[in-house]
Amino acid sequence: MAVAKESHWTQPANDAPMARRRLLAWLSSVGLFGSVVLAAASNWFFFKPRVTYGPNARFAIGKPEDFPPGTRISRDVERVCIARDGNKLAAISTTCTHLGCIVGISDTGFACPCHGSRYDQDGNVTGGPAPKPLPWFQVTLAPNGELVVDKNSQVEPGTYFTL
Amino acid sequence: MSDATKETPGGLAVLRELPSNVWNSIFRGPLPSTDLERSSTSFTNFFLHIHPVKVNRNTLRPAYTLGLGLISLFLFLILAVTGVLLMFYYVPSTTQAYDRMLDLRGTVAFGIFLRNMHRWSAHGMVAMVFLHMCRVFLTGAYKKPREFNWVVGVVLLLATLFLSFTGYLLPWDQLAFWAITVGTSIAGYAPLIGKQMQFVLLGDTTVGQEALLRFYVLHVAVLPAVLGLLIAVHFWRIRKDGGLSRPEKAADPAPATGVVKMRKVYGLQGFVRGPFTKVGNVPDDSVYSWPNLLLSELFVFVLTVSVILVVSLMFNAPLEQPVNVMHPPNPAKAPWYFLGLQEMVSYSAFWGGIGIPGIMVALLLATPYIDRGTKGVGRWFAKERLMANTIFLTLVTLNIIFIVIGTFFRGPNWTFVSPF
Numbered sequence: 020m021a022v023a024k025e026s027h028w029t030q031p032a033n034d035a036p037m038a039r040r041r042l043l044a045w046l047s048s049v050g051l052f053g054s055v056v057l058a059a060a061s062n063w064f065f066f067k068p069r070v071t072y073g074p075n076a077r078f079a080i081g082k083p084e085d086f087p088p089g090t091r092i093s094r095d096v097e098r099v100c101i102a103r104d105g106n107k108l109a110a111i112s113t114t115c116t117h118l119g120c121i122v123g124i125s126d127t128g129f130a131c132p133c134h135g136s137r138y139d140q141d142g143n144v145t146g147g148p149a150p151k152p153l154p155w156f157q158v159t160l161a162p163n164g165e166l167v168v169d170k171n172s173q174v175e176p177g178t179y180f181t182l
Numbered sequence: 183m184s185d186a187t188k189e190t191p192g193g194l195a196v197l198r199e200l201p202s203n204v205w206n207s208i209f210r211g212p213l214p215s216t217d218l219e220r221s222s223t224s225f226t227n228f229f230l231h232i233h234p235v236k237v238n239r240n241t242l243r244p245a246y247t248l249g250l251g252l253i254s255l256f257l258f259l260i261l262a263v264t265g266v267l268l269m270f271y272y273v274p275s276t277t278q279a280y281d282r283m284l285d286l287r288g289t290v291a292f293g294i295f296l297r298n299m300h301r302w303s304a305h306g307m308v309a310m311v312f313l314h315m316c317r318v319f320l321t322g323a324y325k326k327p328r329e330f331n332w333v334v335g336v337v338l339l340l341a342t343l344f345l346s347f348t349g350y351l352l353p354w355d356q357l358a359f360w361a362i363t364v365g366t367s368i369a370g371y372a373p374l375i376g377k378q379m380q381f382v383l384l385g386d387t388t389v390g391q392e393a394l395l396r397f398y399v400l401h402v403a404v405l406p407a408v409l410g411l412l413i414a415v416h417f418w419r420i421r422k423d424g425g426l427s428r429p430e431k432a433a434d435p436a437p438a439t440g441v442v443k444m445r446k447v448y449g450l451q452g453f454v455r456g457p458f459t460k461v462g463n464v465p466d467d468s469v470y471s472w473p474n475l476l477l478s479e480l481f482v483f484v485l486t487v488s489v490i491l492v493v494s495l496m497f498n499a500p501l502e503q504p505v506n507v508m509h510p511p512n513p514a515k516a517p518w519y520f521l522g523l524q525e526m527v528s529y530s531a532f533w534g535g536i537g538i539p540g541i542m543v544a545l546l547l548a549t550p551y552i553d554r555g556t557k558g559v560g561r562w563f564a565k566e567r568l569m570a571n572t573i574f575l576t577l578v579t580l581n582i583i584f585i586v587i588g589t590f591f592r593g594p595n596w597t598f599v600s601p602f
Contacts, residue, residue, distance in 0.1 A: 063382070071386045095508030117531055118367035119388075120360065120510045132512035133364060134528040135596040147596075148528050 076170040083108070083166060083182050093124050099156060099168055100124065102140070107179035110158050110168040111142050116151040129153065141176055152176055220470040230476070234421060236468040237475050240428035240560070246321070247426065249482040250314035255413065256486040257307040262406065264300040272352070274398035276391045279354035280504040287501070294498060301499035303490055304346050308519050311342045319549075319574050322559040322567050323427035329550035331419040334412055336546045341409045343519070348401040350517055351394060355502040360514035362397070363389050368527060368535035376536075388507075429560035512594045521588030522581045528596050542577070 078097055086092075090103040098121060099110045113129065115122050120133035128145065129138040137146035142153030157172040158180035166180075191199065210227075214220040221235040240246060271290050272282050286293035315335060318324055324332035351362045366389065370380040385392030420426065502511070516524045526534030558564030563571060593599035 066382045066385075067378070068381075068385050068392065072392060073386045073388055073390050118364045118527065119370075120363065120514060121508065130595060132510050132595055133360070133514045134524075148531060150531060 077167060079161065079165040079167050080110075081166060082164055083160075086166075091124060095121060097168070097170075099170070100129070101168075104179070106182045108158055108166070108182060109179050110156040112154045112156065112170075114153075115149060116144075116153060117147070117149040122153070143176070214472055217470065220472045223472045224470075230472070232417060233471040233475055234425065235471060236466075237471055238425055238428055238468050240467075241426045242469070242474055242478055244478075246428075246560075246562075248313075248317055249478075249485075250310055250317050252479060252482045253486050254307055254310040254314055256483050257303045257310060257490070258409065258413070260303045260487065260490055261300060261307065264296050264303070265402065265406075267296050268300055269402060274352070274394050276354060276394055276505070279352065279394065283353045283355070283501055295494055298494035298497065298499050299490055302493045302497070304349060305518075306490065308342055308346055311339050312519075315339055315546075316574075316578060320571055321427065321562055322564060322570075324550040325427075325553070325556060325559050326550075328419075328423045328427060331416060331423055332550045333547055334416050334419065336543070338409065338412050338416060340543065341405060341412060345401065345405045345409060346517065347520070348397040348405065351389070351397045352401065353501060354394065354505050356505060356511050357500070357502045357515075359389055359505040359507070360510045361516045361520075362393065363510075364514060364516060364524065364527075365520065366393075368523070368531065371532045371536050373536075427560050513592055513596050515588070515592075518585060518589055522584035525584045525588035525592070 074097065080094065080097075080099075080101060086101055086103045086108060088103055088105050090101065093100045093113055095113070098112065098114050100113050102109050102111060113122050114120075115131040115133065115136055117131065117134055117136045120131050122129040122131045122136070122138065125137075127137070128140045129142065131137070131147065131149070135147045136144065136149035138149070138153055139145050142155065144150075144152055153176075154173045155176050155178060157169045157174050159167050159169070160180075160182075161167045211219055211222055214223045223230065224233050224235045225231050268286070271286060271293065273279060283297075286297050290296075318332065318335065347362075347365060351358045366380050366383055369383060370376045372379060381387065383393070383396065384390075385396050515521060523535060523539060526538060528534070530537075553570055555566065558566035590601040591598055
């Protein structure tokens with residue numbers, strides 16, 4: 020052991036080859052660890068899907084006549100509540116903002132069965148652990164006369180689609 | 183010709199000696215009757231050489247370890263075996279998974295029994311790993327030089343919980359679906375990358391086919407491999423850190439340099455352990471692994487398997503209604519060991535799901551580096567460790583209280599109900 024310590028690794032006869040060696044060692048370490056980091060980071064892009072196979076975020080819900088004034092129905096497959104008030108219509112999310120359960124329609128608005136969050140008719144939080152109000156989604160009228168909800172575009176709560 | 187037959191036995195003699203020749207080719211020595219043979223039994227056998235040749239007497243005291251680490255290992259082995267068997271009949275598909283659960287019940291020979299064993303061992307392993315951690319803490323066994331093995335142990339606990347969590351989705355029943363919906367939403371509360379992490383974990387925005395496939399691969403391939411590797415490191419470190427912790431008075435006496443004469447250096451070992459051999463120079467309080475340690479291990483193994491068999495014969499693993507994405511059960515509860523978390527989450531999703539658990543894990547990982555005292559190692563509830571033990575037991579009790587509240591005192595809409 021003691022012999023090894025006396026070697027040219029720590030006691031170079033001349034400084035120049037030592038500096039070159041250290042630089043090369045340093046560069047190859049950077050290269051090695053850099054590629055490990057890159058390889059690890061590329062996993063993220065592999066695991067983050069570019070295509071999802073779940074239900075469409077944009078979907079038709081039917082003609083305006085299907086929702087007479089005063090309607091308030093929950094479409095559980097798409098997880099939205101369609102609420103019509105006079106000639107104004109809105110699509111409110113029924114996915115609890117707390118931990119993703121489906122909220123049910125209650126007398127005062129919405130209630131979550133999982134952790135007891137409560138919302139009013141417009142989706143504002145009135146009780147429980149929910150941190151945010153229920154989002155509202157954009158509603159449009161397609162050329163074929165059907166209403167279309169787009170869950171990818173949120174609108175300000177209170178923004179109705181006027182028929 | 184006649185000379186050759188004399189030297190190498192032929193004909194009947196070959197047949198007569200066949201059994202002992204085969205036996206001797208597999209097992210190198212006879213059943214040990216001397217100390218030398220006991221030693222070589224431990225280190226010439228692939229399966230036994232994980233053991234040291236001799237172990238300290240304290241290691242074998244059931245009242246010290248309670249065998250909790252070994253029980254955890256044996257439960258992991260039961261889980262691996264039953265898990266592989268279940269894989270032969272399981273399909274990770276949203277349209278088939280639940281039917282396969284029913285098939286395990288109805289048509290597969292021993293199907294329900296294997297599923298019971300797998301489920302109860304999983305619950306048992308979470309409990310035993312947790313109790314093992316408590317044992318190590320309360321006996322001060324994480325102290326120098328065992329700090330890093332404690333860290334490995336904490337990671338093993340987390341891996342065990344994650345393994346159990348990923349397995350929870352696979353039956354694709356109501357309980358599975360909503361527990362995972364709630365659980366992965368908690369991940370979504372992590373700062374900055376929470377939503378992204380949830381998306382990558384589920385492979386989609388909601389729990390569906392992609393999530394089932396991802397959880398399946400994690401459960402049957404990735405996490406068992408990680409856990410297996412960490413278990414190997416954990417065991418290796420026990421040996422390299424000087425065996426199980428023990429009280430100062432039971433410690434193997436180190437050879438005193440003044441008394442013991444310097445001897446010849448025997449090979450490379452001399453560089454590692456110092457230039458003298460311990461053999462014959464110091465009294466030691468150890469016994470041979472064969473048969474002492476092996477018999478204890480066999481006893482714990484038989485006990486573990488027996489309990490799991492009896493429990494699996496008596497109780498069936500629950501299976502709820504098939505997934506109905508429109509109607510969460512009310513209340514939707516996570517597995518019992520996550521109910522403490524769920525109870526905290528019902529107050530604040532961030533603090534209950536991310537903040538407090540994060541702080542707890544950080545505290546556990548840092549424990550051996552914060553608590554540098556050297557006193558009170560190797561004894562339960564040592565007086566010198568009163569403060570550390572009190573803090574630890576308080577946190578454990580709080581967690582248990584939250585679990586009890588979440589399990590028994592929460593009804594529909596997570597309102598407070600009385601079980602009585």
